[in-house]
Amino acid sequence: MFASLIHPRVLTALALLVAGAGLSITAWQGPESAMLVPRIVLTIWCVMALAILVGELIRQAPRQPKASPRGARSPLPLLMAAVLVAAVATASLGFLIPALPLVALTLWLFRIRRPLPLVLGTIVIGGGLWFLFHHVLMIRLPALLTSGLV
Amino acid sequence: MDVILAAVGDAFTWQALLAIVIGTWAGIIIGGLPGLGSVVGLTIFLPFTFGMDVITSMALLIGVYCGSVYGGSITAILINTPGTPQSAATTFDGYPMTQQGRVDEALGWATFASFFGGVLSCVLLIFCAPQLAKFAVNFGSIEVFALVCLAMLCIVGISRGSLLKGLVCGMMGFFFSTVGSDPITGADRFTFGTYALSSGLDLIPVVVGAFALSEVFVRFSARNEEATIIPEARLRFPGLSEIGRRLIELVRGSFIGSFVGALPGTGAAAAAFISYAAAQKLSPRRANLGKGEPDGIIASESSNNAVTGSAFIPTLALGIPGDVVTAMMMGAMVIHGITPGVRLMADQAQTVYALFVVLIIVNVAMLILSKPSIGLFRYLFKLPLGFVMGGIVMFSFIGAVSVRGNPLDLVVAALTGILAYVLRRGGYPLAPLVIGMVLGPALESSLRRGLLISRGDFLSFFTHSGIATTLFVLIGLFLVWTVAAGILDWRAKIAARRQPAESAARSATTPEGGP
Secondary structure, eight states, X not given: OHHHHTSHHHHHHHHHHHHHHHHHHHHHHSOTTTTHHHHHHXXXXXXXXXXXXXXXXXXXXXXXXXXXXXXXXXXXXXXXHHHHHHHHHHHHHTTHHHHHHHHHHHHHHTTOOSHHHHHHHXXXXXXXXXXXXXXXXXXXXXXXXXXXXX | OHHHHHHHHHHTSHHHHHHHHHHHHHXXXXXXXXXXXXXXXXXXXXXXXXXXXXXXXXXXXHHHHHHHHHHHHHHHHHHSOOSSGGGGGXXXXXXXXXXXXXXXXXXXXXXXXXXXXXXXXXXXXXXXXXXXXXXXXXOOHHHHHHXXXXXXXXXXXXXXXXXXXXXXXXHXXXXXXXXXXXXXXXXXXXXXXXXXXXXXXXXXXXXXXXXXXXXXXXXXXXXXXXXXXXXXXXXXXXXXXXXXHTHHHHHHHHHHHHHHHHSTTOOHHHHHHHHHHHHHHHOTTGGGTTSSOHHXXXXXXXXXXXXXXXXXXXXXXXXXXXXXXXXXXXXXXXXXXXXXXXXXXXXXXXXXXXXXXXXXXXXXXXXXXXXHHHHHHHHHTTSOHHHHHHHHHXXXXXXXXXXXXXXXXXXXXXXXXXXXXHHHHTTOOSHHHXXXXXXXXXXXXXXXXXXXXXXXXXXXXXXXXXXXXXXXXXXXXXXXXHHHHHHHHHHHHHHHHHHHHHHHHXXXXXXXXXX
């Protein structure tokens, strides 16, 4: 039973149920008129999530996920964290500064590892697109300086 | 007749034709880049129009608009990442066709259906604009509520095999659309004291996260496998016999798009989902939908491009812009001295007819320019996977933040990307999340307004008007049909399971060499 509880599918269903229940509490505490539709939506969400959770639990014991070769951990969480950190940092550092390391890391993780293509790719994809949109096409992206230069 | 001929003359100047070619081509490319859509395209090109005459400037903007709606389908088919939310429904069958090695066929159908839908809606616009505008006025809150409920039911169709998961994702998308200020009372909902959340969650960051960023994560986790290789983009237009076989689907999708586009506040994404839902019930090949069936692409692409023409009906005839894109177009018209509204056809008939002609030329230009545009994407996707993925991440970031300039939209896109990856791994379909988010605001505002009109009596919705009653009856039929089809499928599966067991038992009891 405990082994099946820590399976990713069960955990996903459980997380959905907990999130839906938490949001439902907020919805039921809010003003009745404004929260009418969210209450209905979140109730359906919770009922469905509960049904999915029960369904996942009564399935046959799931197999263990495949171990990655050589026991190595996938660097996917690193990419996800980098995307999230860059997104959060944009509000305070502007668009360009977080975008450059994010693009460099993405290229590196996707095996563009020779220095010249890595640097050129980062400059063209990260800096070039930023310059094109921000300075040439005048689509204003978040900036570090109030003048909007960077 | 003289007015129409003069309008044709206005539309066929070299300046207008050049503007159409540049606008349409740029629109296709912009639409094809994840995150960048019609709004960004129009924002880029609007300042260039200030020095142009009315028809040339509108030709440029209409080209960008129509081109971007079509362009979104290219990446939806090639890499399962719709360039624009309008093309989200194209992924349902477009990407499976790519996985089956039928990318040329999928792109051919998407292109032809877009052209067909666009031209048919232009013809409707020319002949039926006043009648459609009058009919659209009959759609009050309750009728719109019934129509959107009908469209919501397509969640059931696209969640085959995982209905509960589809429904939970649909509710999640619907919930996302309720974040921010309440449209009726103005009260903050689920903002948790964050001022930036008061303006709500925008659709584009959610679509960018759900499709583009999650696709980067999926391709990263499977980067050693052959499936991550992006197939070469090729285009093969369907033959006449193939078009003849699917003519009804083309016409149905175009009519649905034309009609939905004429209703203010709906838009091309909603039209595509409504059309797909109709195809799920009416297409003779509906059993294959979702598994790589051209009818799915036709339903989505013919309807979303039909909206580009009919969206001008409320804008021009009533002065009511249906969505952000038509509001921007209306702004451009006002800048150039066209005042949309009920007097427009009487006061500036020649200009209006010239716009209709421009719309038709834009659709023809789209058909011609599709080949070189897809050729460009072919070269882009030939680059090493790292550069393509780096580009998608960068375009996703630019697209997410450029619509409102709110850095919080980037965080929303990143979080949605991570959530979408987890959901995809768990077998949850993502399309219902987008459907919930697209249709949620219209469903909520029409329900709340309807309840105010009927003084809280929900049952009176069913008898409010002939249109409302008809739509609710259709919803009932849809539900009965779905339940009945589900039961029949289940019985067929049970029978199929029993048959081999019975034959195995029979062969075990039959002596060797016996009859």
